[in-house]
Amino acid sequence: MAATVTLMLSKSSYLRYLQCPRYMWLWEHRRQEVAKSLDLASQWRIEEGQRVEELARTLFPNGCRIRSFHGRGAERTKRFMDKREPCLFQATAIGDGLLAMADVLQFNPAADAWDIFEVKGSTSVKSTHLHDVTFQAIAFERAGYKIGTTTVIHINNSYVRRGPIDAPGLLTVSDVSEQSIALRDEVATTIDKAKAVLRLDDAPSVADFPCTCSPKDCECASLCFRDLPPRSIFILQRMTTKKARSYYDQGIRTLDDVPDDLKLSVAQRNQVRAAKEGTPIIDRAGIKRTLDALPYPLYFLDYETFAASIPPFDDFKPCQVMPFQYSVHVMETPTAEPMHVDYLATEFGNTIPELCRSLRGHIGDSGTVVVWNKRFEKTRNEEMGKLSPDDAPFLRSLNERMFDLMDIFADQLYVDVRFDGSCSIKNILPVLVPSLSYKELPIREGMGASLSWYRTCDPGATDEDRTRTRKDLLAYCELDTFAMVEILRFLKRVAVTA
DSSP states (O other): OBOSSOOOEEHHHHHHHHHOHHHHHHHHHOGGGTOOOOOHHHHHHHHHHHHHHHHHHTTOTTOEEOOOOHHHHHHHHHHHHHTTOSEEEEEEEEETTEEEEEEEEEEETTTTEEEEEEEOSSSSOOHHHHHHHHHHHHHHHHTTOOEEEEEEEEEOTTOOOOSSOOHHHHEEEEEOHHHHHHHHHHHHHHHHHHHHHHTBSSOOOTTTSOOOSOTTTOTTHHHHTTTOOTTBGGGSTTOOHHHHHHHHHTTOOBGGGOOTTSOOOHHHHHHHHHHHHTSOEEOHHHHHHHHHTOOSSEEEEEEEEEOOSSOOSTTOOTTOOEEEEEEEEEESSTTSOOEEEEEEOOSSSOOHHHHHHHHHTTSOSSSEEEESSHHHHHHHHHHHHHHOGGGHHHHHHHHHTEEETTHHHHTTSEEOGGGTTOOOHHHHHHHHOTTOOSTTSSOOSHHHHHHHHHHHTSTTSOHHHHHHHHHHHHHHHHHHHHHHHHHHHHHHHHHTTO
């Protein structure tokens, strides 16, 4: 039965349909069930997107911004377009039940048509961007306007800042007209399907539209994964969502349901075995051999970092990751109590030279640098070495002496089903060292640390805000390295019986 209220299909709704038809329907009809408060990563993406869009507008000096939305925005857009205003920002079109807003709409007198420019904060053109700009072209055409080229403006990831930001250098203007034309029939067909779903009185069923997401990523998991059992097949590590969904639909819903003859990797097989036996799988001899080989002192190291699409400092590229904080716990001998030292930049600037000078004073020329996920720390050291060549030999020596504590778990020396198939320290710590927890900390994860530091460096921040945030940042980073200390101590105790 069709709903009596006619809803317009907006570009945002169309993109939600591509994610999941149920998600789009719920968003439009029962938004309170799926609307979530924006997490910090989403907030930052929005902020960065707005900055990139503002910068992109400088490429169109004759542009005029339309500050009205929906119906009124469409009316104002029509008046400007009828007058052949050369360039419009945030132009709105409503036609045939479609609603679209263009970042930039520029009139091309030679073609007597309007060219669409979509601004994105990414470093490449993605499939969703092509759907995005093609939807806009169709909406504007159905509203009665002639559309010419379609273009995506995005970040040039090879740009290096030298002085004030050079917008034409930072931004790449990619004409995607051919791709958009090739996609036109598919988008038009999808529009019709999305409209049909939008008109439904009830949410479309999972049977009608099989979910392609995992429970963790699904925007409407309560509907798509109703009554999902604990330790479901979806936590089996390195298994694609498509394959896990197939097993789930066949009745293999939990790790306990996995048949013995199902083809699995060694890691997956160990995870299933640990679940069925109800006890961890521990290679005590392997753990002892690995830990006994580590030269002391041990330096447990963790960085907190900041990155921005628009490079904030000279010599930086877009999305260049810059450490602004570190924590180090030092264990001089196997029986020594750890000593803690740290660093936190107090101003928004290129932190690398000062951070490296501080780190030199805390990590000696011998011993082992213990980290969690060495790919991250090693890459940061390599990048810092390029930006600060005088520090490159020291940073290179850290990488040469680096040991990844996560490898104990990634290499299957310790497998516990309670890790939920993850090697994240935040999954492993509460299982092995339940007395330690991130839950009580005001800052609990890396993005929170990054944005808290950035906002604290804002001139508008109060001294009280800075003092409180600095304390919270130091506590969070310290726990990252102390957690490694305690996990290593736990593993050494386990290995004693080998």
